[in-house]
Amino acid sequence: MIYFMNGQFTDQEGCTISIDDRGYYFGDGVYEVVKVYNGELYTAEEHFNRLVESAEKVKMVLPYSKEELIGIASELVKANQIETGHIYIQATRGVSPRTHQFPEIPVTPVVTAYAINNPRPLKNIEEGVRVKIVDDVRWLRCDIKSLNLLGNVLAKQEAFEAGCAEALFVRDGIVMEGSSSNVFGIKNGTVYTHPATNLILNGITRRVVMKLCEELAIPFVEKEFTPIEALSMDEFFLTSTTAEITPIVSIDGHPIGNGQPGTVTKQLQEAFARQIPVPVKAN
Known part of the structure; x- marks a missing residue:
């Protein structure tokens, strides 16, 4: 290597x-x-x-x-x-x-x-994952992609010990992001996510999703929402460089929607896959 x-x-x-x-x-x-x-x-x-x-x-x-x-x-x-x-x-x-x-x-x-x-996480992409709510006790400059990740590590471990794939940070009653991802809720066809402030990392895949929503004419709103509102969403998903667009099917054991990846999430996944570089065929 x-x-x-x-x-x-x-x-x-x-x-x-x-x-x-x-x-x-x-x-x-x-x-x-x-x-x-x-x-x-x-x-x-x-x-x-x-x-x-x-x-x-x-x-x-x-x-x-x-x-x-x-x-x-x-x-x-x-x-x-x-x-x-x-x-x-x-x-x-x-x-x-x-x-x-x-x-x-x-x-x-x-x-x-x-x-x-590192292969694409196709099982999680297709089936979705469970997440656990964790108090966000990190510092106030989460917009900096720094090496200070102990808060993220402890949250991820807490989620892992609960049998979940990701921790869902909540600060002062507001859903922020995941321990290593951005998170999005979908209600009545509109995608919601926390605004890109100093309290979250403005993920690159997050930005890709924003662009895909624009191209697909899917309403996209940067707006704070609470854990109770999160549980009432029709769909939920997370994004990161390695996780791509991964459906969230339950939060703290409560199913989101029907507990299966939703149609809008699948639409975004398909659009994401279409713009991945494809192998170059030899002449």
Whole structure:
């Protein structure tokens, strides 16, 4: 397996992280996950734009341009012969003796990345998943795709222990998002989701769904809703880079609609599948 670390493509032995890396000490860094379909990066521009934006929000200057980062990701796909999978890339503030404030002597961010094969989760896409409501006790900058994910990890584990695939965050009586996804309810043919504020991550697949709704003339509303309103939805689904559009068939054990993936969700899934890059046929 070929990795990328600080300007070099290398094997696993060549990937050595310093104990003084601020990502290790503080989670002081940002990251992205980019899907690969049929050997091609999917929505790469959007993902790497967001990586740059996240870095700017934490006052980090990345050592590579967006175009260079896309080039690195593309090379990893090729080197590892990835057909369907994803790229993981992260940047930490760099290596410096442990102090909470930024290093007094400027250091270069540490950029690492890898590519792995990862099949589409077709069973979940077709059958749907169950989710569990969890109190959202995370910090107030969920719009930054940072390495500070302990709150998400604990919520996901709580859901997992309850036999659910995802945690549904609720803050001050409002449904926010999943621990690693955005969430959407459908009522009378209209898709509802939480507005893109600092309290959720504006997911790339979330944006794709917005565009698909526009193309399909499906009403789409960014509006807060409560857990009680969530339970009364006709359909519910979640989105992420790796989960795509996955139906939610129950929340806290309560079935959504008839407890099966709904027609609007299926319509969006079909539209999503149509715009996935297809294999290039040899002449």
